[in-house]
Amino acid sequence: xxxxxxxxxxxxxxxxxxxxxxxxxxxxxxxxxxxxxxxxxxxxxxxxxxxxxxxxxxxxxxxxxxxxxxxxxxxxxxxxxxxxxxxxxxxxxxxxxxxxxxxxxxxxxxxxxxxxxxxxxxxxxxxxxxxxxxxxxxxxxxxxxxxxxxxxxxxxxxxxxxxxxxxxxxxxxxxxxxxxxxxxxxxxxxxxxxxxxxxxxxxxxxxxxxxxxxxxxxxxxxxxxxxxxxxxxxxxxxxxxxxxxxxxxxxxxxxxxxxxxxxxxxxxxxxxxxxxxxxxxxxxxxxxxxxxxxxxxxxxxxxxxxxxxxxxxxxxxxxxxxxxxxxxxxxxxxxxxxxxxxxxxxxxxxxxxxxxxxxxxxxxxxxxx
Amino acid sequence: xxxxxxxxxxxxxxxxxxxxxxxxxxxxxxxxxxxxxxxxxxxxxxxxxxxxxxxxxxxxxxxxxxxxxxxxxxxxxxxxxxxxxxxxxxxxxxxxxxxxxxxxxxxxxxxxxxxxxxxxxxxxxxxxxxxxxxxxxxxxxxxxxxxxxxxxxxxxxxxxxxxxxxxxxxxxxxxxxxxxxxxxxxxxxxxxxxx
Numbered sequence: 001x002x003x004x005x006x007x008x009x010x011x012x013x014x015x016x017x018x019x020x021x022x023x024x025x026x027x028x029x030x031x032x033x034x035x036x037x038x039x040x041x042x043x044x045x046x047x048x049x050x051x052x053x054x055x056x057x058x059x060x061x062x063x064x065x066x067x068x069x070x071x072x073x074x075x076x077x078x079x080x081x082x083x084x085x086x087x088x089x090x091x092x093x094x095x096x097x098x099x100x101x102x103x104x105x106x107x108x109x110x111x112x113x114x115x116x117x118x119x120x121x122x123x124x125x126x127x128x129x130x131x132x133x134x135x136x137x138x139x140x141x142x143x144x145x146x147x148x149x150x151x152x153x154x155x156x157x158x159x160x161x162x163x164x165x166x167x168x169x170x171x172x173x174x175x176x177x178x179x180x181x182x183x184x185x186x187x188x189x190x191x192x193x194x195x196x197x198x199x200x201x202x203x204x205x206x207x208x209x210x211x212x213x214x215x216x217x218x219x220x221x222x223x224x225x226x227x228x229x230x231x232x233x234x235x236x237x238x239x240x241x242x243x244x245x246x247x248x249x250x251x252x253x254x255x256x257x258x259x260x261x262x263x264x265x266x267x268x269x270x271x272x273x274x275x276x277x278x279x280x281x282x283x284x285x286x287x288x289x290x291x292x293x294x295x296x297x298x299x300x301x302x303x304x305x306x307x308x309x310x311x312x313x314x315x316x317x318x319x320x321x322x323x324x325x326x327x328x329x330x331x332x333x334x335x336x337x338x339x340x341x342x343x344x345x346x347x348x349x350x351x352x353x354x355x356x357x358x359x360x361x362x363x364x365x366x367x368x369x
Numbered sequence: 370x371x372x373x374x375x376x377x378x379x380x381x382x383x384x385x386x387x388x389x390x391x392x393x394x395x396x397x398x399x400x401x402x403x404x405x406x407x408x409x410x411x412x413x414x415x416x417x418x419x420x421x422x423x424x425x426x427x428x429x430x431x432x433x434x435x436x437x438x439x440x441x442x443x444x445x446x447x448x449x450x451x452x453x454x455x456x457x458x459x460x461x462x463x464x465x466x467x468x469x470x471x472x473x474x475x476x477x478x479x480x481x482x483x484x485x486x487x488x489x490x491x492x493x494x495x496x497x498x499x500x501x502x503x504x505x506x507x508x509x510x511x512x513x514x515x516x517x518x519x520x521x522x523x524x525x526x527x528x529x530x531x532x533x534x535x536x537x538x539x540x541x542x543x544x545x546x547x548x549x550x551x552x553x554x555x556x557x558x559x560x561x562x563x564x
Contacts, residue, residue: 159479
């Protein structure tokens with residue numbers, strides 16, 4: 001799938017004009033605060049119905065105006081689709097090909113858009129929650145029963161925690177019933193997350209565009225159920241573990257084992273990247289993870305449009321070149337922002353470069369190979 | 370708006386499915402209809418509220434305890450069907466497929482909303498088992514809450530010498546497979562029967 005054009009109205013500092021994109025690498029270049037990221041933001045709102053920049057959608061409405069529109073045209077296997085999102089002080093309305101959409105489930109996932117911004121380096125540097133969310137994003141598209149199991153597990157987990165916290169001596173039968181649900185759904189979650197980590201491990205090892213070509217990257221899944229063992233486990237064993245942990249859990253006031261504590265470690269040459277990788281390596285690793293996830297999940301889904309906000313800023317020219325080659329190899333539609341487009345101009349890949357100034361996008365150069 | 374009307378609107382708004390606008394519309398309707406209708410409604414409401422109570426045996430709503438169902442000598446006393454709410458009981462009754470007795474829990478376990486076993490009509494269920502009951506059928510919803518409630522009841526029923534079963538879930542009768550959601554199809558397949 002790719003986006004052919006967008007048109008915004010009263011959207012941040014963007015001009016109320018049509019911008020057309022091509023089905024390849026679109027580079028938005030220009031000085032700071034000219035509107036490069038706002039173009040990506042508008043597209044991410046079309047695809048995900050929320051912004052990667054702010055939680056409050058109304059912040060995108062240009063100062064002094066009441067509402068704002070984002071209109072986009074998409075093409076999938078030759079079929080066109082249109083989406084209009086109107087944002088006002090109260091919320092948003094979604095209109096698909098002229099018809100108002102009542103249930104957002106109807107459009108969610110129809111226009112897949114993945115974004116990557118400098119903050120996403122948290123997948124290496126940040127806490128385990130960021131990494132679980134990253135895995136879950138992939139699991140939802142790869143595994144059919146992931147969502148149901150995820151919902152059941154977390155509901156049962158929160159219920160068990162509440163019982164532990166509020167009751168002095170919780171009833172054995174009551175705890176057991178929540179532990180049963182946790183065991184069944186928790187084992188499923190573990191299996192799915194583990195197999196995604198294994199898929200990503202193989203995929204990331206094929207990406208040899210990391211600094212020092214020799215660097216060996218590995219990813220290790222760390223189950224929240226078993227701290228040491230690397231086994232899939234079974235329900236009964238997990239149930240027994242939950243039972244054994246009860247007295248510790250009562251003391252601490254929460255459930256100490258389970259997929260809610262899952263994590264994975266990214267290793268570079270046998271050492272955790274979090275401590276041993278340089279800033280540039282971390283950024284490359286983070287983007288490699290995202291690219292691997294996109295490559296692996298698009299087999300199951302239609303290819304997402306990839307939005308890359310200022311990802312090359314910390315890379316040296318050699319690594320930039322490697323990254324651009326990798327991007328063109330991956331294919332699909334990519335929109336990226338940069339303050340310096342000189343490398344793109346010399347590298348031999350199909351590309352369209354835009355110059356963004358005071359909210360206006362104009363085509364600076366185009367190359368088809 | 371007068372004080373009396375405001376009070377009426379505020380009370381109507383507390384009904385399920387009634388918001389500000391509907392509450393206004395209902396009160397205007399009541400006040401512009403012949404006054405006899407409003408009086409009749411008030412009388413019926415008062416009478417119902419005073420006379421209808423949950424049955425002390427099964428929890429069903431009735432004017433008598435035991436209720437008509439519990440007192441009916443033609444019902445099969447060896448079968449006990451556990452439901453969440455009175456409307457579930459009514460739905461099963463309307464199907465004419467079940468001739469046993471009922472037990473209404475008045476909810477499902479949900480610790481996050483402060484509902485534990487003590488908040489539900491669960492203990493009286495066990496005191497009913499000493500008699501002729503041979504099988505307890507759990508007719509609870511297929512949600513996480515319904516599921517855990519069923520597991521909990523099974524846990525506590527298993528040592529009492531009764532058979533515990535759970536109603537099947539699957540393709541609706543007269544429904545087309547094509548429009549059934551994935552979860553239901555999965556359950557229908559795993560719960561298939563030989564024929």
